[in-house]
Every structure is written in C-alpha cells, then in structure tokens.
Amino acid sequence: MNTPILEVNQLQVSFKKEKEEITVVNGISFVVHAGETLGIVGESGCGKSITSLSIMRLISSPGRITSGQIVYNNRDLTQLSEEEMRIVRGNEISMIFQEPMTSLNPVFTIGRQIDEIILLHTCASKQEAKEQSIEMLKRVGISRAEQIYRSYPFELSGGMRQRVMIAIGMACQPKLLIADEPTTALDVTIQLQILDLMKKLQEKENTAIILITHDLGVVAEMCDRVLVMYAGEVVEEAVVDDLFHNPKHPYTIGLLQSMPSSVEKKSRLYTIKGQVPPAGSITKGCRFAERCDHVIDRCWGEEPAIVLVGNNHTCRCWLHA
Amino acid sequence: MARYIIGRVLGMIPILMIISILSFLFVHLTPGDPIRIMYGAEMDMATYEKVKESLGFHDPLYVQYGRYLQQILTGDFGVSYKSKTNVSDEIGKRFLYTLGLTFAAMFWALIIGLVVGIYSAAKRKSIWDRLGIISTTTIISIPEFWFGLILMQIFAVQLGWFPTSGSGTFVHLLLPSITLGFGVSAIIARFTRSSVLEVLQEDFVRTAKAKGQRESVIIWTHVLRNALIAVITMTGLQFGFLLGGAVVVEQVFAWPGLGSYLIDSVLARDYPAMQALILLFSVQFLIVNLLVDISYSLVNPQIRYE
Ligand SMILES: Nc1ncnc2c1ncn2[C@@H]1O[C@H](COP(=O)(O)OP(=O)(O)OP(=O)(O)O)[C@@H](O)[C@H]1O
Ligand SMILES: [Mg+2]
Numbered sequence: 001m002n003t004p005i006l007e008v009n010q011l012q013v014s015f016k017k018e019k020e021e022i023t024v025v026n027g028i029s030f031v032v033h034a035g036e037t038l039g040i041v042g043e044s045g046c047g048k049s050i051t052s053l054s055i056m057r058l059i060s061s062p063g064r065i066t067s068g069q070i071v072y073n074n075r076d077l078t079q080l081s082e083e084e085m086r087i088v089r090g091n092e093i094s095m096i097f098q099e100p101m102t103s104l105n106p107v108f109t110i111g112r113q114i115d116e117i118i119l120l121h122t123c124a125s126k127q128e129a130k131e132q133s134i135e136m137l138k139r140v141g142i143s144r145a146e147q148i149y150r151s152y153p154f155e156l157s158g159g160m161r162q163r164v165m166i167a168i169g170m171a172c173q174p175k176l177l178i179a180d181e182p183t184t185a186l187d188v189t190i191q192l193q194i195l196d197l198m199k200k201l202q203e204k205e206n207t208a209i210i211l212i213t214h215d216l217g218v219v220a221e222m223c224d225r226v227l228v229m230y231a232g233e234v235v236e237e238a239v240v241d242d243l244f245h246n247p248k249h250p251y252t253i254g255l256l257q258s259m260p261s262s263v264e265k266k267s268r269l270y271t272i273k274g275q276v277p278p279a280g281s282i283t284k285g286c287r288f289a290e291r292c293d294h295v296i297d298r299c300w301g302e303e304p305a306i307v308l309v310g311n312n313h314t315c316r317c318w319l320h321a
Numbered sequence: 322m323a324r325y326i327i328g329r330v331l332g333m334i335p336i337l338m339i340i341s342i343l344s345f346l347f348v349h350l351t352p353g354d355p356i357r358i359m360y361g362a363e364m365d366m367a368t369y370e371k372v373k374e375s376l377g378f379h380d381p382l383y384v385q386y387g388r389y390l391q392q393i394l395t396g397d398f399g400v401s402y403k404s405k406t407n408v409s410d411e412i413g414k415r416f417l418y419t420l421g422l423t424f425a426a427m428f429w430a431l432i433i434g435l436v437v438g439i440y441s442a443a444k445r446k447s448i449w450d451r452l453g454i455i456s457t458t459t460i461i462s463i464p465e466f467w468f469g470l471i472l473m474q475i476f477a478v479q480l481g482w483f484p485t486s487g488s489g490t491f492v493h494l495l496l497p498s499i500t501l502g503f504g505v506s507a508i509i510a511r512f513t514r515s516s517v518l519e520v521l522q523e524d525f526v527r528t529a530k531a532k533g534q535r536e537s538v539i540i541w542t543h544v545l546r547n548a549l550i551a552v553i554t555m556t557g558l559q560f561g562f563l564l565g566g567a568v569v570v571e572q573v574f575a576w577p578g579l580g581s582y583l584i585d586s587v588l589a590r591d592y593p594a595m596q597a598l599i600l601l602f603s604v605q606f607l608i609v610n611l612l613v614d615i616s617y618s619l620v621n622p623q624i625r626y627e
Contacts, residue, residue, distance in 0.1 A: 056531055058530055059532060060525065086534075086535065087533065088530055088533070089530070089532065089533035090489070090531060090533035090534075091533055094532075095531045097524060097526050097527065097528065097531075100522060101526055102522045102524040102525065103527070104525055104528065105525040105529070105543050105546075105547070106525070106547070106622075106623065107546045107547055107550075107622060108543070108546070108622060109622075111550075116532060116534065117532040120532060120533050120534060121371035124426075124515045152622045152623070154622075154623050165528075168528070168532065207325060253353075280589060288586060294391045
C-alpha cells in the first residue's frame with residue numbers, strides 16, 4: 001500500500017496563445033501509492049484534466065509540458081520517446097474519460113475496440129484476444145458478453161458504454177487507472193454502479209486510481225486521499241477523513257459548504273463568490289485572494305507556499321503558514 | 322438491406338417517368354425541324370407531309386408519348402435520324418467506353434485524392450500540407466478541355482509516350498481518364514483532408530491514443546473509416562460531375578463513348594439519340610446515387626441496422 005508508483009514533481013503545463021505562453025498547470029506535485037485512490041477535486045477549468053492528460057503525455061499542441069517530472073517506475077515519463085510512451089499507455093497506465101457516448105469509435109464493434117488494446121500490449125492471438133475481451137466484459141458486469149462483443153457503441157446505453165471503457169482501461173491490468181470524471185455524464189443510480197465496479201476491480205488487481213471529480217460525495221465514497229486544486233495549483237492535500245472533518249484552506253471549506261447535504265435541508269446552498277480567474281491572469285499573491293472571505297493584506301502581495309499543517313496534511317494559505 | 326434496395330428501386334419509377342416526359346417534351350418543344358434535318362431542306366411539301374405522317378408527328382403529344390414509352394420499355398430507342406442505325410445498338414457499342422472512362426477516372430481521383438488528403442491531414446500545417454492546399458486549389462480551377470490538351474501536347478505530341486486520341490487499348494484510356502479524374506481528385510483530396518481533421522478532434526481518437534495505439538494506425542483505421550462516411554457521399558456526387566466532364570473529355574480525345582455521341586446528336590438534332598442519351602444519363606445518375614447510399618451503409622453500422 002505504501003510503495004509510491006507515481007510521483008509528479010513540480011509539473012508545469014502551458015498553452016501557447018498568440019506567442020504568449022499561458023500556464024494552466026503551475027508546479028503541481030503529488031504521489032500516488034500502489035492500490036490507493038487519490039481524488040483530485042476543484043472547479044471547472046482548474047487544470048484537472050490537463051494534469052491527468054500530462055501523465056499520459058496526451059497534451060496536444062499548442063499545449064506542452066514546460067517543466068517538472070512525472071516519475072513512474074523510476075523513469076521520468078516526460079523524457080520518454082513517443083515509442084516508449086506507447087508501451088506505457090494502456091498497458092501500465094490507462095485512462096477513462098468523462099464522455100462514454102463519444103469515447104468509443106462509432107464504426108467499430110465493442111469487441112474490436114477491446115481486442116485492440118490486448119493485441120497491442122500482449123502476444124495474444126486474435127482468438128485469445130477475443131476470449132480475454134469477453135472475459136473482461138463479464139468482469140465489468142455485462143451479462144450477454146458474447147452478444148455485446150459483437151455490438152456497436154450506438155446500441156449500448158451510457159452506463160454500458162462506461163463499463164466497456166472500464167473494460168478497455170483494465171484489460172491489460174494497469175498499475176494505475178486515471179478516471180477523469182467517469183460518472184459525470186451518467187444518472188445517479190448508474191453512477192453508483194460504476195463506482196462500485198471500479199472499487200471491486202481495484203481490490204482484485206491492486207490498481208491505483210486517480211479519480212478526478214467535482215463531486216465531493218464521490219470523493220468521500222471512493223478516495224483514500226484528496227488533492228484540492230485551484231487555478232492550476234494544489235491548494236490542499238489530505239487524507240479523506242481529515243479533509244472532511246478538518247479542512248484548512250478557505251477554498252476547501254467553501255467547497256465543502258457548497259456540497260448539498262441530504263441530512264439538513266438548508267434553504268439555499270452556499271456558493272463561493274466570484275469565478276475561477278482565467279489562466280495566466282494572476283501573477284502576484286494568492287490566486288484565491290479575491291474570492292476569499294478571510295483575505296489579509298499579505299495575500300495580495302506574496303503567494304503562500306504549500307506547507308505541512310498536520311499529519312500528511314498540506315495547505316497553501318497564509319492563515320496556516 | 323434487400324428490402325431497402327427494392328424500396329429504393331421502386332422509388333425510382335416515378336422519377337424515371339418524369340424524366341422520360343421531360344426528355345420527350347424537351348425534344349418536341351425545341352425549335353428545329355427534325356424532318357428537314359433528316360431529309361434536307363429541299364424536299365417538296367407532299368413528301369414532307371408523308372414522312373411526318375409515317376413518323377406519327379400528326380398525333381397529339383400524349384399519343385406520341387405513349388408510343389415512345391412503349392418503345393423504350395422494350396428497349397427500342399428508335400432509329401437515328403442521322404446514321405439511320407438503331408440508337409440502342411449505338412448506345413450498346415459506346416456505353417462500355419464511357420463506363421470504362423468514368424470508372425478509370427474515379428479510380429485515379431480516389432487514389433490521388435485519398436492519399437493526398439489523408440497525408441496532408443496527418444502532416445497538417447507542414448510544408449507538404451500547404452503545398453497540397455495550393456495545388457488542389459489550382460487544379461480545381463483548371464478546365465478539363467485545357468488540361469486535356471496540355472497533357473496531349475506534352476505526353477502524346479512531344480514525348481510520344483501515348484497516342485493523341487482513339488481507343489482500343491489500355492494506353493488509350495490513360496490520358497483521357499487522368500484528365501477527367503484530375504479535377505475530382507483535387508476535390509476529394511480537400512474534402513478528405515477536412516473530414517480527417519474533423520474526425521481527429523473526436524474523443525474516440527484520444528481513447529485510441531490512450532490505449533497506446535500508433536498515430537499512423539489511428540489515422541488509417543479509426544479516423545479514416547469515420548471520415549470515409551462523408552467522403553463516399555461526396556464522391557458519389559462527383560460521379561455526376563464526371564459524367565458531364567466525360568462529354569468534354571471524350572470530345573477532346575475522340576473517345577467513342579456516350580459523351581461524344583451526345584455532342585454529335587445534339588449538333589445533328591438527332592432526336593431519338595438525344596432522348597435516349599438524356600434518359601440514360603439520368604438513369605446512370607440514379608444508379609450511382611443508389612450505389613453510394615448502399616456503400617454508405619457498409620461503412621456506417623448505424624445505418625446498416627435501421
Ligand atoms: N487546448 C487548449 N488551449 C488553450 N487552453 C486550454 C486548452 N485546453 C485546456 N485549456 C485551459 O486549461 C485550463 C485547465 O483545463 P482543464 O480541462 O484541465 O480543466 P478541468 O479542471 O479538467 O475542468 P473541468 O472540470 O471542466 O473538466 C483551463 O483554463 C482551460 O481554459
Ligand atoms: Mg476536465
């Protein structure tokens with residue numbers, strides 16, 4: 001449980017816009033241990049997807065990783081050639097996406113799309129790949145697997161397609177699965193089934209998961225540790241219980257307060273005032289300052305560093321420096 | 322699938338009826354007297370009336386149309402005023418020439434168009450891509466008769482590699498088919514490029530990359546198959562363009578197909594031949610459209626199943 005398998009170190013990702021480099025992920029560091037689930041939360045546009053795509057080296061131009069390391073298995077992924085990276089993708093680290101409706105190729109059968117990843121990373125024959133694919137479909141809880149194997153994506157519901165995506169993601173027993181909002185597009189009962197399925201597979205294979213979501217309920221349900229991101233930076237990191245019971249950063253506190261609770265019915269949900277600043281617009285001070293209820297003079301001039309505020313608990317805020 | 326095809330073929334019948342009426346009327350309502358053309362302007366009035374009588378031109382139009390319809394249903398397109406031979410025999414002789422020319426042209430157009438289009442999309446914004454855009458834009462605006470004459474001048478007259486005109490062997494087919502297919506190849510190339518680029522933005526391309534698939538394999542399988550759906554439709558529409566272009570190219574290279582037959586018969590006001598050819602070109606167009614729709618369903622499973 002405690003062996004780190006992925007170490008992201010001061011990762012910085014920029015997009016080039018009219019000769020200007022806009023940094024959208026700014027110096028992010030975190031560790032993922034074998035078999036654990038790390039949650040990444042934060043508002044839309046804070047850089048969650050860009051971070052996860054960077055790990056897969058799937059950022060396409062005009063975006064690029066400008067600095068930092070992504071160490072997997074003692075190798076810095078940012079230094080690998082495209083050919084070396086292809087062997088990592090889908091085999092050691094795989095990824096599933098938010099949109100199950102469009103993430104599968106509409107003109108190929110489900111079977112062909114699962115076979116593809118097996119044929120890429122193993123020496124299986126076509127027949128063996130087919131058997132493994134059907135086995136995978138059964139493992140992700142699809143009955144009539146043989147029939148689904150021959151179906152096309154449009155014949156399947158959203159939940160079924162996300163199961164297929166998980167089957168593709170897990171087909172080569174990756175050490176790390178990155179799930180970028182895997183349930184956002186699905187309705188609530190299906191969401192629970194999919195999360196449940198991921199948890200079960202994780203226990204069996206000891207796969208580590210990076211789960212990206214903006215649903216804190218999902219975090220509470222699924223994750224061991226959480227990373228809270230704001231405007232391209234990590235503002236707080238803690239073990240799940242700690243974060244929910246003892247949040248430090250005003251942004252985290254705001255997020256928790258704006259979470260709809262089923263127990264007490266407040267007349268209105270709390271909302272954090274203002275909006276995420278556009279990437280690259282803040283160059284000085286704390287990025288959250290203008291939306292913060294506890295802002296002090298110091299916040300405007302200097303950006304706080306991320307510091308340890310408790311056991312395995314870090315936070316980027318002058319109130320806790 | 323079979324039901325779909327039968328339905329479509331039955332659906333063609335009313336369209337064919339309308340086309341036959343139009344082609345019939347077109348010929349009968351345009352100025353120019355076929356009898357004088359056939360027998361010369363100097364014939365006396367009595368013979369003129371006799372001929373007119375024997376050709377049935379005295380009957381009301383709908384009777385003439387009924388007779389015409391009866392004839393074409395039995396495959397009889399009448400006798401050419403000019404050559405006095407059976408129009409259907411003449412068409413039979415020439416049909417394969419035009420078919421061969423059109424298909425050969427489409428073959429070049431597809432090969433060149435797809436390869437250039439996919440390659441420029443894969444290497445987008447490179448120097449090759451830019452070169453491709455410039456040359457396709459130029460090629461599209463070149464008229465066929467001019468391009469044909471240039472090819473003829475260079476490869477047939479100066480270098481002597483090919484015959485200037487005529488038919489019979491595969492070598493004869495090369496220059497006319499390249500002339501005819503070249504413009505279409507540029508259209509297909511541009512269209513392929515833009516639809517490949519569009520498909521490259523799709524989420525499933527990212528999924529394929531995340532699996533560890535090679536970029537080139539992604540383009541030639543995942544992307545191409547999806548891009549082809551649009552390209553096929555567009556290619557089918559170009560067939561109409563080719564049939565029209567064939568008329569010009571056949572004339573330039575003296576290719577004995579239906580196109581040069583059409584021009585000859587228009588110049589000679591050879592009504593039976595014109596009628597038959599108009600009908601035939603329309604039927605070809607309908608059949609091509611049907612084939613396009615069928616092949617469309619072959620690459621798009623969603624249509625296949627509905
Ligand atoms: N292709 C691109 N060109 C320029 N900027 C981009 C591009 N893709 C993303 N960005 C910027 O990067 C930032 C982070 O985007 P990202 O997709 O990682 O957000 P996110 O946290 O995943 O949001 P969401 O919850 O909506 O998925 C955003 O500000 C976005 O504007
Ligand atoms: Mg995202």
